[in-house]
Each structure stands twice: as C-alpha cells, then as structure tokens.
Amino acid sequence: MIARPCASCRRAARAGKRLLVAACFGAVLGACSVGPRYAVPQAPAAPAYKEIGPVSHRGADDGAWQPAQPQDGARKGKWWEVFAEPELDGLEDRLNIDNQSIAQYFQNFLAARAQLQAARAGFFPTVSTNPSFARNGQGSAAATTGAGAAVAGGVRTTHNLVTLPFDASWEPDLWGRIASTLREYQFAAQVSAADLENLRLTEQANLAVFYFELRGQDALQDLYDRTVDADRSALAYARAQSATGIGNDEAVAQAEITLENAEVAGIGIAADRAVYEHAIATLIGQPASNFGLAVRDLATPMPAIPIGVPSQLLQRRPDIAAAERQLARTNAAAGVAAAAYYPSLVLTGGAGFESRSVASLLALPALFWSLGASATETLFDGGLRSANTAQATANYNSAVAAYRQTVLSAMEQVEDSLATVRVLSRQLARQESAVAAARRYLSIATSRYQAGLDPYLNVINAQTTLLGDEQTLITLRVSELTAATQLIQALGGGWDVAQLP
Numbered sequence: 001m002i003a004r005p006c007a008s009c010r011r012a013a014r015a016g017k018r019l020l021v022a023a024c025f026g027a028v029l030g031a032c033s034v035g036p037r038y039a040v041p042q043a044p045a046a047p048a049y050k051e052i053g054p055v056s057h058r059g060a061d062d063g064a065w066q067p068a069q070p071q072d073g074a075r076k077g078k079w080w081e082v083f084a085e086p087e088l089d090g091l092e093d094r095l096n097i098d099n100q101s102i103a104q105y106f107q108n109f110l111a112a113r114a115q116l117q118a119a120r121a122g123f124f125p126t127v128s129t130n131p132s133f134a135r136n137g138q139g140s141a142a143a144t145t146g147a148g149a150a151v152a153g154g155v156r157t158t159h160n161l162v163t164l165p166f167d168a169s170w171e172p173d174l175w176g177r178i179a180s181t182l183r184e185y186q187f188a189a190q191v192s193a194a195d196l197e198n199l200r201l202t203e204q205a206n207l208a209v210f211y212f213e214l215r216g217q218d219a220l221q222d223l224y225d226r227t228v229d230a231d232r233s234a235l236a237y238a239r240a241q242s243a244t245g246i247g248n249d250e251a252v253a254q255a256e257i258t259l260e261n262a263e264v265a266g267i268g269i270a271a272d273r274a275v276y277e278h279a280i281a282t283l284i285g286q287p288a289s290n291f292g293l294a295v296r297d298l299a300t301p302m303p304a305i306p307i308g309v310p311s312q313l314l315q316r317r318p319d320i321a322a323a324e325r326q327l328a329r330t331n332a333a334a335g336v337a338a339a340a341y342y343p344s345l346v347l348t349g350g351a352g353f354e355s356r357s358v359a360s361l362l363a364l365p366a367l368f369w370s371l372g373a374s375a376t377e378t379l380f381d382g383g384l385r386s387a388n389t390a391q392a393t394a395n396y397n398s399a400v401a402a403y404r405q406t407v408l409s410a411m412e413q414v415e416d417s418l419a420t421v422r423v424l425s426r427q428l429a430r431q432e433s434a435v436a437a438a439r440r441y442l443s444i445a446t447s448r449y450q451a452g453l454d455p456y457l458n459v460i461n462a463q464t465t466l467l468g469d470e471q472t473l474i475t476l477r478v479s480e481l482t483a484a485t486q487l488i489q490a491l492g493g494g495w496d497v498a499q500l501p
Contacts, residue, residue: 034175034342035335038328041400043407045310051418052307065425065480066304079494080208082303083481087296088211091284095207098285102203105196112192113501116185122178125170129352134161162361165352175342180335187329190500194322197495201318205489207283209482210276212300216478217273219298223470224266231259231463234446238456251456258460262467302425302480305487307418313410316492321500323406327399334392340385343377410490417487424480431473438466 080092096102137158173179235255242252281291314320351369355361378385445462448454488494 035180035338036331036396038331040324041327041403043314043404044411045314045407046411048309049307049415049418051415051422065302065421077494079488080204082305082488083208083300083484084303085211085300087293088208091207091211091280092204094284094286095203096200099200099203099283100285102196102200105192105199109189109192109196112185112189116182116189119178119182119185122171122181123173125168125347127166127168129164129166131165132161132163135159136161160356161354162356162358163352163354164361165350165354167348167350169346169348171344171346174345175339177336177339177344180332180339184329184332184336187325187332190325191322191329193501194318194325197318197499198322201489201493201495203283204493205485207280208485210279210283212298212478212481212485214273214276214280214293215296215298215300216474217269217276218295219474219477220471221266221269221273221295222297223467223474224262224269227262227463227467228259228266231255231262234459234463235259237450246452254456254460258463298474298477300481302484305484305491307414307491310411310414313407313414313492315497316495317406317410318492318495320403320406320410321497323399323403325500327396327403330392330396330399334389334396337385337388337392340378340388343375345373345375348372348374413490414487417483417490420483421480421487424476424483428473428476428480431469431476435466435469435473438462438469442466 078089078092080088135158171178235252235258238251238255242249277291277293278288280293281288284291308316314324349369349371351367353361353363353366354368355363355366360366442459442462442465445454445458449456449459
C-alpha cells in the first residue's frame with residue numbers, strides 16, 4: 001500500500017497551490033498593454049485619375065483608348081487573361097509554379113510565419129525535466145559524507161539515488177511586452193506575404209512584357225521577310241529591264257543595295273528575339289537551352305482595362321500593403337520598447353520525486369515541490385531604454401513617410417501608364433493611316449518606274465518610307481501592349497489586401 005503524506009505536508013501543498021493560483025490570477029487581471037495605439041495614417045489620394053481625361057479627349061473619334069466600364073469590374077487573380085492570349089496564359093501558369101524568385105520569397109514568408117509561432121510560445125510556461133541516477137559507495141576508511149553513507153563495522157556500503165524533477169517557469173505578460181512582440185512578428189509576416197505578392201505581380205508583368213516584345217520581333221521578322229521578297233522581285237525586274245536596254249545598271253545597283261540592307265536588318269532581328277526567349281525561359285524556371293517558342297504573328301488585341309479610383313490603390317497594391325504593415329510592425333516595436341520601463345514578474349515552480357530505488361520513486365513520500373516568484377525592475381541603465389524608445393519612435397515616423405511615399409509613387413505610376421496608353425493609342429491610329437498612305441506611294445512610284453516615267457530611286461524612297469512606317473507601327477503596337485501590362489501592374493493586377501494572411 002502506498003503511504004499517504006502527513007497532514008502538515010498536505011497543508012503545505014494546498015497553501016502552495018493557492019499561492020500559485022492567486023499569483024497567476026492576479027497576473028492575468030493586472031495585465032495591460034502599454035505603448036502607442038495603431039491607426040493607419042491618412043495617405044494623399046485624389047478623387048479621380050487626371051490622365052483618363054474628359055470624354056471629348058478620349059472618344060472613339062480620335063482612336064484613343066478608353067477604360068472598361070464599369071470601372072470596378074477588375075479581373076481577379078489571372079489578370080493576364082484580359083489579353084485573350086492562350087499561349088501567354090499557359091506561360092503565366094508555369095511561372096506561378098516554377099519561378100525560383102517566387103519560391104525564394106515564399107520560403108521567406110514561411111520563415112516569418114515560423115518566427116510568429118515562436119513568439120506565440122512566450123504566452124505559455126516553460127517546463128523542463130532533468131532525471132538523474134547516481135550510485136554511491138564508501139569504504140571502511142572513508143569519512144561519513146551524508147545520510148545513508150555511514151560505514152558499519154568497517155564494511156563498505158553502497159546506495160542508489162534516483163531523481164525525477166520537473167521545473168516550470170512563467171513570465172506573465174503584465175505590460176503587453178509579449179503581446180506587442182507577437183503583433184510585431186505578425187505584421188512582419190504580413191509584410192513578407194505582401195512582398196511575395198508584389199514580386200509575383202512583378203514577375204507576371206515581366207513575363208507578359210517579354211512575351212509581347214518577342215511577338216513584336218516575330219512581326220518585324222515577318223515584315224523584313226516580306227520586304228526581302230519584294231526587293232528580290234524588284235532586283236530581278238531591274239536586271240531584266242537592263243538586259244533589254246530599257247533600264248540601266250544604276251537601277252540594278254540601287255536594287256542590289258536595297259536588298260542587301262533589308263537582308264542585313266532581317267538577320268539582326270534573330271538576336272533580339274533570342275534574348276526575350278531566354279528571359280521567358282528563366283522566368284518560368286526552365287533552362288534557356290531547353291526552351292523555345294514557335295514563331296507567331298503579333299495579333300494580341302488591346303484590352304479595355306478597369307481603372308477605378310485612386311483610393312482603391314490602397315487595397316489593390318501589394319507594395320502599399322507591405323508599407324502599411326511595416327508601419328504597423330514599427331508601431332508594435334514601440335510597444336515593446338515602452339514595456340521595458342515596467343517591472344517583470346517570473347513565477348517558478350518545481351516538483352518531482354527522489355528515492356533510493358526505482359520501485360519507490362513514484363510514491364508520495366518521495367515527492368518534493370517548491371514554488372517561488374521574483375520581480376525585476378531596472379533602476380539604472382544609462383539611458384538605454386530612453387534611447388530604444390527614441391529609436392522606435394523614429395522608426396515609426398520613418399515608416400509613415402515611406403508609406404505615404406509608396407502611395408504617391410503608386411499614383412504616379414498609374415498616371416504615367418494611363419498617359420502612355422492614351423497617347424500610344426492615338427499615335428497608332430495616325431500611324432495606321434501613315435502606313436496606308438506609304439503603300440499607295442510605293443504603288444504609284446513602282447507603276448511610274450515600270451512605265452519609264454521616273455527613275456528607280458523614287459521606288460527606293462517609297463520602299464524606305466513604307467518600311468520605316470511599318471516598323472513604327474509594330475513598335476507602337478508592342479509599346480501599347482507593354483504599357484497596358486504596366487498599367488495593370490500599377491493598378492495591383494486584381495490583387496486585394498483582404499488576401500493577406
């Protein structure tokens with residue numbers, strides 16, 4: 001039968017329990033949070049974007065681009081689908097899975113989340129154990145060193161000592177230091193999540209830009225291939241004219257120079273296309289040596305993009321969300337600094353079993369326990385806490401300025417992209433008319449040359465004009481699609497701050 005503890009032991013145990021419960025209850029009730037309360041500061045925002053312009057300046061009569069209506073119908077998630085390019089859709093899906101920069105930032109977010117979980121452990125007590133076993137012995141000439149170690153009649157004696165202790169300590173969060181630290185790491189994890197989304201949006205936009213640039217190179221290659229074919233036909237015609245005496249060697253030489261120049265320019269396009277193709281391979285996590293895209297014409301339509309109002313940028317832009325969460329993190333760090341001015345309380349307790357044999361180790365007579373509490377207050381630190389508080393305040397004020405600057409930069413980017421898209425759309429309308437006129441000019445010059453009315457130099461001038469106008473048209477189309485991508489990126493790409501974990 002297991003022996004029951006004596007009455008005095010039971011009374012002491014009950015008193016110790018009451019002391020511990022009272023200390024914990026008082027610590028919880030007395031806990032309060034010190035430090036500044038957080039509120040999102042006001043950011044400068046206009047009621048509408050200036051560069052959308054009045055209706056009279058962006059109507060269909062001048063070919064200018066118009067935003068989608070209604071303006072709040074922003075595409076969520078896969079924003080690139082607005083371009084209606086299935087091949088681009090597939091590349092973007094691969095980027096979201098295999099892009100290594102995104103993978104790196106995702107692991108950074110997981111590390112920040114683990115740091116948050118580590119900070120949450122500060123609310124709970126720490127419990128440890130240190131079991132031990134010792135076997136002691138003494139000979140007949142040894143002095144007695146402790147209980148149970150006496151030597152009887154010169155006979156050597158031995159004994160065992162088995163100990164199974166448990167120690168616990170807990171620091172109640174009286175002034176919110178642990179809570180402020182937890183909020184600081186929580187906001188830091190949200191900063192990391194917003195940084196991840198901002199990088200993801202940047203890489204998605206880069207992929208779209210590189211894709212349109214590559215298709216622009218395909219369009220230029222097609223243009224030069226058609227130009228070379230036309231120049232070869234013109235050279236053959238000039239040679240035939242010269243052979244029959246109708247033409248002259250000067251026209252043949254001019255046709256040869258025109259053909260060679262077109263061939264040289266067409267060959268150089270392959271290098272630029274290869275660069276964009278290699279960049280796309282890296283973005284989707286593929287070796288450039290194993291990746292290729294088939295040649296296709298540039299046929300992507302210009303989409304109508306929902307714009308919204310400037311105040312929506314505060315919810316749509318992940319970089320603004322990151323700046324705001326960084327501001328909240330510095331505010332929580334100021335709370336940690338403020339809590340250093342107040343005393344800290346640590347509650348400790350210990351219990352365990354100690355016996356000479358394992359068989360009787362868990363019996364009540366082998367039980368021992370202890371309870372304690374200690375408070376610590378810094379009386380003098382040479383201005384350390386004041387310096388930490390001043391640093392935290394300065395960091396907060398710096399974060400406020402960084403947040404507002406991020407908002408201003410975001411609005412600038414949207415206005416820039418809106419102006420670029422609007423101007424490029426009007427340029428394209430004019431450039432298409434210029435190309436049509438250049439084609440008529442070439443047709444007229446060719447007919448007059450073949451009729452013997454004008455020299456071949458007029459044909460060369462017309463060919464050069466048409467080639468330059470068609471190059472400009474392709475460049476403007478690529479620039480418009482690129483500007484549309486940058487506009488979507490500046491608007492946040494359909495992301496929303498509610499997606500922050």
